[in-house]
Amino acid sequence: MAKLMQLKQDKRTQMVWFVALGVLILILPFLAGMLGQAWVRILNVTLLYVMLALGLNVVVGVAGLLDLGYVAFYAVGAYTWSLLASAHFNLHYPFWVLLPLGACLAALAGLMLGAPVLKLRGDYLAIVTLGFGEIVRILMNNFDKVGLPWSDETYNITNGPRGITGIDGLNLFGLDLRKGLDVSGFNVSGFNVSGLQLYYFVFLAFAILSVIGVYRLQHSRLGRAWQALREDEIAAKAMGINTRNIKLAAFGFGALTGGLAGGLFASMQGFVSPESFGLLESIMILAMVVLGGMGHIPGVILGAVLLSAMPEVIRYAADENVQQKIFGVVLIAPEVLRNLIFSLALILIMLFKPQGLWPSPEKK
Amino acid sequence: MADMLFTAEGVTKRFGGVTALDNVSMQIPRGSIFGLIGPNGAGKTTFFNTLTGLYQVDEGKFLFDGKPLNVKAPHEVAQVGIARTFQNIRLFGEMTVLENVMVGRHVRTKAGAFGAIFRTPSARREEAEIEQRAHELLAYIDLSKRAGDKSRTLAYGEQRRLEIARALATDPKMVALDEPAAGMNATETVTLRTLIERIANDGTTVMLIEHDMRLVMNVCQHIVVLDYGKKIADGTPSQIQKDPAVIKAYLGGAHAEVGAKA
Numbered sequence: 088m089a090k091l092m093q094l095k096q097d098k099r100t101q102m103v104w105f106v107a108l109g110v111l112i113l114i115l116p117f118l119a120g121m122l123g124q125a126w127v128r129i130l131n132v133t134l135l136y137v138m139l140a141l142g143l144n145v146v147v148g149v150a151g152l153l154d155l156g157y158v159a160f161y162a163v164g165a166y167t168w169s170l171l172a173s174a175h176f177n178l179h180y181p182f183w184v185l186l187p188l189g190a191c192l193a194a195l196a197g198l199m200l201g202a203p204v205l206k207l208r209g210d211y212l213a214i215v216t217l218g219f220g221e222i223v224r225i226l227m228n229n230f231d232k233v234g235l236p237w238s239d240e241t242y243n244i245t246n247g248p249r250g251i252t253g254i255d256g257l258n259l260f261g262l263d264l265r266k267g268l269d270v271s272g273f274n275v276s277g278f279n280v281s282g283l284q285l286y287y288f289v290f291l292a293f294a295i296l297s298v299i300g301v302y303r304l305q306h307s308r309l310g311r312a313w314q315a316l317r318e319d320e321i322a323a324k325a326m327g328i329n330t331r332n333i334k335l336a337a338f339g340f341g342a343l344t345g346g347l348a349g350g351l352f353a354s355m356q357g358f359v360s361p362e363s364f365g366l367l368e369s370i371m372i373l374a375m376v377v378l379g380g381m382g383h384i385p386g387v388i389l390g391a392v393l394l395s396a397m398p399e400v401i402r403y404a405a406d407e408n409v410q411q412k413i414f415g416v417v418l419i420a421p422e423v424l425r426n427l428i429f430s431l432a433l434i435l436i437m438l439f440k441p442q443g444l445w446p447s448p449e450k451k
Numbered sequence: 452m453a454d455m456l457f458t459a460e461g462v463t464k465r466f467g468g469v470t471a472l473d474n475v476s477m478q479i480p481r482g483s484i485f486g487l488i489g490p491n492g493a494g495k496t497t498f499f500n501t502l503t504g505l506y507q508v509d510e511g512k513f514l515f516d517g518k519p520l521n522v523k524a525p526h527e528v529a530q531v532g533i534a535r536t537f538q539n540i541r542l543f544g545e546m547t548v549l550e551n552v553m554v555g556r557h558v559r560t561k562a563g564a565f566g567a568i569f570r571t572p573s574a575r576r577e578e579a580e581i582e583q584r585a586h587e588l589l590a591y592i593d594l595s596k597r598a599g600d601k602s603r604t605l606a607y608g609e610q611r612r613l614e615i616a617r618a619l620a621t622d623p624k625m626v627a628l629d630e631p632a633a634g635m636n637a638t639e640t641v642t643l644r645t646l647i648e649r650i651a652n653d654g655t656t657v658m659l660i661e662h663d664m665r666l667v668m669n670v671c672q673h674i675v676v677l678d679y680g681k682k683i684a685d686g687t688p689s690q691i692q693k694d695p696a697v698i699k700a701y702l703g704g705a706h707a708e709v710g711a712k713a
Contacts, residue, residue, distance in 0.1 A: 300568050303568050307564075307578070308556075308560055308562045308563075308578070309562075309563065311557070314545070314546050315557075317545075319541045319543060322542070322543065325528070325537075326554055326558065327527075329524075340564070449601060449604070
């Protein structure tokens with residue numbers, strides 16, 4: 088009986104925590120807004136990283152296929168939005184065309200990457216995916232002068248390293264999110280919801296959908312097949328699992344999420360260039376998955392939040408003024424110190440929590 | 452003539468100049484426990500790998516359940532109704548005991564990504580069935596208590612049994628056990644023996660590839676002996692025990708070795 092009471096108590100505390108977390112997440116953009124809109128942007132980017140890390144988690148954490156070129160799918164999504172909703176081609180398609188299209192094109196890119204690497208594992212797979220990521224970035228960089236063999240004319244598709252500017256924002260039911268929402272008419276004087284804060288809620292919705300989607304996939308017949316593939320490919324085959332198909336599915340689903348995040352990124356940023364989609368970005372997303380806890384969704388989310396927020400927080404902590412106060416002089420350039428602390432933190436986490444910060448539990 | 456589940460006819464497999472299997476034929480009656488033995492390097496594993504689609508035969512053919520066994524890829528074997536375990540245990544270590552068995556149901560179920568994401572009624576029903584069947588199989592091998600533990604935390608004998616349960620989850624007509632008693636202590640072997648007999652009694656044919664002679668002689672109704680890729684004997688355990696070719700292949704070699712050392 089006492090045990091049952093305890094259990095009820097536990098359930099109740101859990102519920103309280105859950106609600107508290109929910110409220111915090113909802114008021115977070117307004118709290119951050121008080122510090123400045125730059126902080127809201129950081130929150131938004133964090134949500135995008137949560138989506139990216141969840142997508143990569145399907146490929147790396149669940150199916151065990153090491154992918155070092157994941158950011159390519161993010162780029163495909165971002166460029167799909169940028170090219171079809173900007174002044175560049177003077178096309179302005181609505182979001183409900185562009186987001187699914189970007190996600191599908193990214194998934195297609197995922198299959199294109201998946202097909203040739205079916206027989207590769209581990210290091211070999213990592214190298215090929217790394218190459219793939221670079222190919223996509225270099226394509227974006229060089230597709231500003233695409234020539235055709237039968238004509239001398241060149242076409243500017245991606246605008247090369249200059250990137251694409253003037254990208255449309257997300258337009259929801261006639262409301263351009265970038266413009267923000269003026270609610271002063273409701274007699275709450277001086278209270279405005281900024282564009283970035285509106286984006287926060289859109290990104291939040293997509294991040295929650297990603298969590299639900301990835302969770303359900305992971306705890307399904309397909310998800311178990313992925314895990315079996317990760318644990319032992321030969322045994323998985325002997326169980327009748329068509330490893331070719333499920334590998335392609337893993338690459339496809341991972342890429343889908345990445346493409347979605349890419350489209351959202353372009354819509355918020357208003358500017359994309361190949362520079363945002365480099366190898367370091369891929370490694371960063373991979374680090375989120377690994378440090379958080381491979382294959383464990385709460386861990387992956389934690390990893391994404393920590394790793395995308397940490398550099399920004401350190402940026403403030405490693406400020407010149409702080410050093411001035413403590414040592415009287417500026418010993419290390421803030422930017423160097425920032426990277427130093429960040430790398431040190433990563434190394435320490437791997438040393439003391441090799442399974443990640445929040446790995447999947449031993450017992451279910 | 453008894454009802455034959457599996458027939459091999461003149462199976463030959465060469466690797467370059469080496470003939471790993473030389474015109475091997477055998478028949479396995481439905482519902483029986485069948486032993487495949489032979490000294491190290493005799494071709495047992497090659498036979499097994501050819502049967503399970505890892506290699507293609509050079510000559511000869513397999514018949515399974517009245518039809519030519521024509522598998523191009525390893526994953527098609529489970530579909531046909533042959534499940535296997537591995538000499539060196541190959542469980543899905545980071546998955547729970549229950550999940551390991553649930554993976555075995557993969558080949559008999561069909562829910563896809565759409566069903567998973569939208570939790571369609573049919574996908575949910577199938578998922579419930581998978582889980583129920585997996586629980587039944589865990590009860591069958593007496594591992595229900597460990598259902599929620601990661602499979603790598605199991606004891607050795609338990610891991611062996613779990614591998615068998617996972618194979619049974621594919622609803623096989625024949626389950627092929629590759630040296631299931633390797634590394635087991637006497638008690639674990641007795642438990643294994645009971646389990647094998649129960650599986651056969653419940654209607655699944657068992658093919659046993661094994662070094663533990665006592666287990667093979669006690670449990671099998673029929674034994675085939677391979678040596679250097681050739682079939683050297685075929686019969687009941689008592690026939691095999693008396694067969695001079697078998698004694699030569701096994702004991703002759705062993706005696707020679709003992710003699711050389713002394």
